[in-house]
Amino acid sequence: MAGRGTRGLTRAVLIILLLPGSLEECGHISLPIPIVRLGDPITASCTVSRNCNHQGLKPQIQWKLGAELQPGGKQQGLPDGTQTSTITLPHLNHTQAFLSCCLYWGDSLQILDQAELRAGYPPAIPDNLTCLMNLTTNSLTCQWEPGPETHLPTNFTLKSFRSRDNCQTQEDAIPDCVPEGGQSRCSIPRKHLLLYQNMGVWVQAENALGTSVSAQLCLEPMDVVKLEPPRLWALDPRQEPSPPQPGCLWLGWEPWKQSLYVEQKCELRHQPRLGEASWVLVEPLPSKTLEYELCGLLPATVYTLQMRCTRWPLPGYWSNWSPSLELRTTEQAPNVRLDVWWQQRQLDPRIVDVQLFWKPVPLKEAGGQSQGYLVSRSPSGQPGPDPPLCNTTELSCSFHLPRGVREVALVAYNTAGTSSPTPVVFWESTGPAVVGLHATAPDAHSLWVGWEPPSPLPQAYVIEWGLGPPRPSSTNRTWRMERNGSITGVLLRENIRPFQLYEITVTPLYQAAVGPSQHVYTYSQETAPLRAPELHLRHIGKTWAQLEWVPKPPELGRSPFTHYTIFWTNAQNQAFSTLLNASSSGFVLHGLEPASLYHVHLMAVSRAGTTNSTGLTLMTLALEQSELHTLLGLSGFLLLLIGLCGTAWVCCSPSRKNPLWPSVPDPAHSSLGSWVPTIMAEETFQLPSLRDPGMPPITKVMVLEEEEKKPGPWDSSDSSEFCGLPTLVQAYVLQGDPRAALPLQPQPHTSDQVLYGQVLGSPTCPGPGSYLRCDSTQPLLEGLTPSPKSYENLWFHASPLGSPVPSAPSQGEDCVFGPLLDFPLLQGLRVHGVEGAGGF
Structure with a gap:
């Protein structure tokens, strides 16, 4: 892959070097407008000269916006051989992107020309224009809000002019002020200003998509002057004509030097240094005295003071607050009554x-x-x-x-x-005590104490609380006085810790008397008991175990149990559990395995949490020898019964096609028709003829296995020349439906041929027999049978008089048949399998 890319790049470089001009001379992009509103369409065209056609083919111009190919370019050729492609981007959603005109040079896409596209919004109208005259910098500073982002370079300009009326006419233009570094504020120097003459000021915003102008502000520079704050200090009370009163402060200030000749007013504010009190504003102070006595403050308290000033009575802006000054008020003697x-x-x-x-x-x-x-x-x-x-x-x-x-x-x-002085009188306990004193803990850090008010009502109550026994009750005690004698309870939140026992005392106070004190104990918050009841094994059996425990008595500060949960696990880590109520003291585990190991533990649950008891390990009893023998005997009897039922089903099921042994009826007490078992539909098949192609279809092939017998006079030495079948297995073929009953009245004069076979051989001769199929139409029986022999079939008894009697076999008949079996007439007899012939 790398080699192929390198070869393509090398080929492109060579093509560029062999061209008469550079790639910049091949193509050029033209843009009607390079900057549009964000989301608007934009159109561009690219012209490729004929010098770029290095392969003699029409160049295909491609467009790319950034790194993505842009479809939709329309290309056409000009008469001078140049090619022009025009593309329209329906929505330009990029604030800045590069549009490229490209051609394929070799295996790479080469850029012929690029153009930068910009998109944004026109500038919004600047808002909230304000100006301040700063006498320190001696300039007029104006600031504004530029509005939302335009995504385009936007220039702001502060424009102004001087006017003698309400800025309706313009006299002298003031040079524009351009802010630096994208700031939204700009200052006009003092040399361009007339402090007591009106001037019009506005802001102009401009970018490539448009221009916007703010509302015009008409002002006089001194009307918007902002003074610097004054400087505060504390006056020495010893130099004053009279010392300050308790709760008062003496302070002075010095105005800013640049505003010494400007009439102004000032404000003072103060707040205590400690606590969360807010600022308190004092009315405007006189500006000529430069001294002030602030009273009505708390004695012996540190206060923070600040001051600001403004031009008055002419308009102007308030200065910033001065740096803070901290002063402490004088003390005064305490003037309260102590509880x-x-x-x-x-x-x-x-x-x-x-x-x-x-x-x-x-x-x-x-x-x-x-x-x-x-x-x-x-x-x-x-x-x-x-x-x-x-x-x-x-x-x-x-x-x-x-x-x-x-x-x-x-x-x-x-x-x-x-x-x-607060008098303290030690009265005797002569009044009645409170009744029904009780206490509860709403949460971990408070206690509620309630009672029934005595009669007559006291003037006040004294409530004391502290840690109870075994700690001394006289140490670390907290108390409070309630001067409302009609209340029936109070919430204590001071010095309350969770999970502690508290002693609470309530004493009523009467007019010149004290009632007896009443005590109550309570916990600030209850915890879970330290331990659960201990689990014991009372009795155990082979499949059960009886457990018991002694419930714990209630403890102060301990939440009582609400229920129990018993868990037990066997040796295979199978876990079981059960839930019991809090009044239970025992439980019997059922369904256990004999001679098995179990681990048991008890979990006690209260409102404050759970507590586990120590674990208990137990072993169930094993089965006795007699029980084991009984169990084995029952199992063996059950297996034997299942085996017998299965054997009976295998032997007696009528749906089985191949029983374990063939069902052969007694030939002396049955007919050949009854020897033929029921033929299933799926057992029917056809056997092709051995000789005659016109032989009717054969439905069954019966296989007989002949036992070895000694040779007899019926054996024929030349039988093999007629039949070449195997000697151990002979097939008997029955035509038609073997289930059809044999006719009682045969028709000797019918024209239909009857095919049959003859078996030659002696039952006592051991020589191999032969089987031949014959085409003779001779009847099987030619005469009457006087009475059936013990080996003849019973169906001969039903033959009427005049039936043909079978003729004695001879060597001169139509066919020579194989050796005889035990019975002379075996037509219709079907024995499945070779092994079925062994029974005859």
Whole structure:
């Protein structure tokens, strides 16, 4: 293949070299329009000069679009010998492609000329034209949206002119502005502008298929000016006449230098640095003071501030937001009331151990981050003659009080001061407790606690929860206070972990009294039991096995079993299974094989998952000796019965054509007609005549095998000269239908010939017999038979008087027959097979 291609290429090169001119001089493509709208038709023509006809044949011009041959070219010859081909492409679906005009040179297709085809769309109208006057670059920058892709090179030009009215008339043209690098924006320099004179601006888009123009924009350059943002800074509060109030900020700014003489207004926005709060916009600020005090903020909070400005009251664009400035507001003393709870324990008759808990102060009400908490016996919360009971930054503390002290004070403090004291009164448990306390776990990270409200209704509830026993209940406990005394339940989501036991306590709070606490235990989420019940074998037999197990009692935090599944597998890895309900404690496996090995295991299923028990291996019992003998005896008896039935069917079936032995009737008690068995239709065949061609058709050939006998007086030494048949097998031929009954009244005077044969020989002579067919018309019987002998057939008894008596055989008759068999008359006797003659 490579050699043939190389030879073809070499031949083409040689042809090109031998031509008077190059291939470029052979053909030329002409295109009316090289660029069309995408999907439109295009027509091209190619002219081939007569110098290209190197073989004296008419050249066949071929067209290719890209790498594909294009059919449909119409070729015609001109008087000067040149050939012209024209092709029309109905749909040009390529944005760019090469159309080639080709000729076959040798075995290759050579390109004579190529033309580039382009397809696309005309430019869309540019949209959204906007212009901004930038005082930093001192130029007017306009930008636009070019529209959808045209697939063709498209040129955009920003055109403008100056006008003294509303751009209805054009005074001075401004040089066109062409964007660089395919951008959709362009800037007109300041030297071509009059800042306070109207000018008309528009964009023109152009490509090979057309031109489009945007809407005209009439503007004054200073009306579209965009200022630069100002610069922010924080003012020193110590230099101000009065210090800033808590929640206020002092700030100043400096305008952009280029806009110092431009009247403008500015906007300020702020948001807390922490959290997800949105920006808050402040009303336009005065531009002459350049200072501002921002109040209404959270104390001790860091805020982010930004500012922007615009030309005002004349039109203009807002500047960008200034760089961010972060300032922190001053602190103020906390001004909230703390939620407090306690627990008491009697140490001795005079001392009580108190553990006090409180909730953290919310940030928006705290006035600043609290530095610590102070617990004292003074009702005012201020340090008195006695030292404070507790001074900590934690949310709890423990202290000792003398028996009989019922009240302490709790305050929060920071650098700005202390909060109002929160009195804590240790009331006695005199109110009623909640009733019907219960808890459930909706999911792995929450607990629902419900109860029945007591009577009278309390003012609030205190709910405590933490890990239950065996862990100490006083550590890592969480609590909350619900001030609505009519609620009947609450959802706990704080500090809940899955698969844990929780202790929940609910205490009602009354006016100047506390009710007894009630406890309940629950799991946050139930898990599957650790193990399934252990499987045991109770009894086993030859084909069955009884299994039992003890169901596991319910466990806290463990999902109860819903059902069991028993699996067992035999030695051939055949698996079986059955499903039982959760109340079952035993099962009997049936249908097992004796003396076989089985593997059994139990799987317990709960709502939380499945658990498998340990496996159990068992062996079924083997069959006993007596049972084995009984089984073998039954099998043998069954096989014997099947054999006898098969033998009887083989012997007695009437449909069989070849029984195991021939059915030969007793000749002393039957006639020749009864000796002839039923002839099936498919057994009939014809045997050609041995001598006479006019012999009637022969329907049966019977084969007799003669036993060896001693030679007798009936043997003929010259019988072989009449018949040359084999000596061991002789054929007896019966004409007509052997099933037809022999006539009782023979017709001696009929003209029909009767063919028969005569058998010569002695039953006692061992010499070989002969069989000859005779054409004699002599009757078989010439006279009456007085009575049949013991060896004669019974049909002679039915012969009427006057029937012919057979004559004695002699050597002078028409034919000499073969040796006799055991019976003299064997006409009609048919014995199938050579082996059937052995019985006679």
